[in-house]
Amino acid sequence: MEHLPIKQKITIMVAVLASMLFAALNQTIVGTALPIIVSDLGGMNYFSWIFTIYMLASSVTAILVGRLSDMYGRKPFILIGLGLFIVASFFCGTADTMVELILYRGFQGLAGGMIFSTAFASIGDLFSPRERGRWQGLMAAVFGLSSVFGPTLGGYIVDHFAWKWIFWIFLPVGFVAFVLIMRLFPSVPRKDHGRIDYFGSVFLAATIIPMLLAFSWAGNQYAWGSFQVNGLFALSIVALLAFLYTERKVSNPVLPLSLFGNSVFTISNIIGLLIGMAMFGAIMYMPFFIQGVIGTSATKTGFIMMSMMLSMVLSSTIVGQLITKTGKYKKMAIFGLTMMGIGIFSLTTLNTNSTNIDVIYRLVIIGLGLGCSFPIFNITIQNAVAYKYLGVATSSVQLFRQLGGTIGVSVMGAIMNMIMSAKMDTTTSKAGLQGGMEKAADPKVLMDPEQLEAFKAQVPAEQADMLNQVISAMRNTLSDALGGAFLFGVFTMVLAVILVLFLKEVRLKTSNQEDDEEENIIQVEENKRSTV
Template identity: 60%
Template sequence: MEHLEHRQKVTIMIAIMAAMLFAALNQTIVGTALPVIVADIGGMDYFSWVFTIYMLTTSLTAILVGKLSDTYGRKPFILVGIGVFIVGALLCGTSVNIYQLIIYRGIQGFGGGMIMSTAFTAIGDLFPPRERGRWQGLMASVFGLSSVFGPTLGGYIVDTFKWNWVFWVFLPFGIVAFIMIYKMFPNIKSDEKTTVDYLGAIILASTITPLLLAFSWAGETYAWDSAVIIGLFSWSVVALSVFVYVEQRAKNPVIPLHLFKNSIFTISNVSGLLMGMGMFGAIMYMPFFIQGVMGISATKSGFVMMSMMLSMVITSTVGGQLITKTGRYKVFAIAGLLIMGIGMFSMSQMNVDTTLIGAVRNLMIVGLGLGLSFPVLTLTVQNAVDYKYLGVATSASQFFRQAGGTIGVSIMGAIMNRIMTNEMQSLSISSGQTSQLDTVKAIEDPQVLMDPDKINQIKETVPNEMLPVFNQVIDKVQIVLSTALGGSFLFGTFVLGVALVLILFLKEIPLRMTNKTDEESANENTHEGNVQESEATV
């Protein structure tokens, strides 16, 4: 699609970004609205599945659609993805119980996975690698903007209107994007006649599903050493072995394993996984510090977190422009991971005396680094593989980043809980009064610190003469939570440090000025030379 006029390319990209914003906002807006939704339809014991099922279906669909779109073109999948997502959103708003909501969110996930996979790949269809930097940066800014406005908008909607509108308010965006893409997006199919690797797809799903479930449940629903978690990990290992065996013999593998022999492909995806661990860990656990340690309300906490995402939007946009202008990208990945690591380390050093300005500063540093590195890793993968593998390479990049988020949140949560448990035990042992021990047990859950109403309810049961003791315990528990979160952020720093070391070994090859590979360009030049030679002879 490089031959299209620039105006048509820009119009198509606006439609794609509208579809991405539609999907991303529907993902981020649910978080603040879910407590109200659950209060209305019930199912508190199953509310985590609203997120888990979406994550599963999105990840599975994204990795599978990548290869299929290389064969059948992007247009059918992005249109089907938008259509399925619209239907899922419409159904979510009609849910009367938690089970329906979970099923409908799963449907949304299938559509979201198609949109995510094909949207980033479409950039590669429309523009050569040298021009993709600015568009990758703009796509990253779409995620940042959805993370900024989604939670706040979700809270406003449930406070002002019925919660159903959380799922319905953006439906017009999806419909407009569908019409624009249908009319303007050309569909280019592969000329090769190939078969679909159904067996590989089934085995891949059997590998990914238990793995993501294990990391989602470990430390929360089940203990890390429980039979369920060990069984899920064991199943994934066996399924992965079978998958490798099958893919080595498949005529048209769903994930060509030879791509992993490409050091750029492998280093970029492993680095993306590690970056995802740090990114999602910061997004997930920084609110614990803001609300639990600093005592800031949930609403204000959302505004504090905006500082991270807004700084990400700025650097992803500027960084993408600079990549396109200079043709260099490795330096931006190195700088981004270094800055992000510094910000994460600064977060690990925070304590109960940290000011709001200090917390915002650290979040901005993480966001600045994230914005620089976020667009690069997808670009390096796309630039390193043949055009016929563009879809599967891009979807693999997206999957590794999202899987890294799931893994990172789980591990950092386990670290936080372990430190919290150890610190609370030492706190209880050092407490000499029985009444204080009882109070410690009542507020030892860090979640309580983020619920002022819950703390006030407990405080009302405490005799007046024990209020100083109660306040002292609250202070000590805040210190414990701060220490526990510091350990989690220190792990995030280590992970980002490993990613930085890996990026140093990333081979930087020139960004191609065309989607044609060097071999294709050479063959084309040879053909033109032969034609000219023949004409000269005649």
């Protein structure tokens, strides 16, 4: 599709970006609206499944559709994804029970995986590796903007309208994107790559789903080392072994293992996994510090977190342009990962005396580093593999990043809980809390300034000093626990910087046709050897 007029390419990319924004906003807008949804529908015990089911469904379909789109073209899958997402979003707003909402969110996840997978691969269809930098930067900017405006808009909608509108408000964007892609996106004739690898697909899904569930539930629903968590890990390992065996036997594997023989592909995906660990960990646990240690309201916390995403949008856009202009990326990757590591390390220096300004400039550093590195590894992988594997290779980036986020959030949570448990036992025993004062030692109270003030008002005046001492000790405990969790993020970034040093900087191709030429040369050489 490189031969298309530039105006048509840009129009197609606007539609693809609109599709991404439509799906990404629906993913991020739910968080702030969730308390209202739970109060309306009930099902408090199941609310986490609203996120979990989406994550599971999107992770599985992203990698599977990536391979299928290499065989059948991107257009049918991005249209199916958009159509299903529109329908699922509409039904999410009609849910009368939590079970219904979880079911519809599952369909949203299936569709979201299709959209994200084909959208990133579409850049590879339309543009050469050298030209992809600016568009990968814009894709990263779309994710950043959705993370900024999604939660804020979700809070505004539930404050002024029915919560159902968080799922309906962007439906026109989805319709417009669907029509534009249907009319402008070229259809690609089916390529004969053989039969679909059904067994490999099943075993791959059976590997991913238990693994993600194990890391999501460990330390929350179930303890680390529990029968449930260990059972899920065991099931994942068995499925992985079956998947590896199957992929070696079939002629058309869903995830060709030969790709991992490419050092650029393997190293880039491992770095993506490490970035996901640090990025999602920071996004998940920084609000704990802002609200629980500093005492900032939830609304202001959202605005503070914006600083990270806005700086990411800025740097990803600039870096994308620089890659396209220079054709170089390794130094930028080293710079971005190093800056991100420095920013995360600076989070460990925060304490109970820190202010919101102290947090903001640290988040800006993280965001700038994240924006520098986020778009690069899509480009390195797409540039390193043959064009016929573009879809599955691009989808692997999304999969590894999602796995990294799930693992990182789980491990950081385990570290935080371990440190807090050890220090809280000491704090409560020294204070000798009794007579209802035990509630002051509950970290959840620190997360809600209004609830904390209400609790203070109920405490007798003679116990006010003791209460303030306990609250101060709990803030210190939470600060230390989060500092320990962020150290794990620093460790992942150190590993990422070391790995990128071993990343071979391959010349960015100026045309997708170079892949076909290289394959033809290889085939000719093989034919010569076989003849001899």
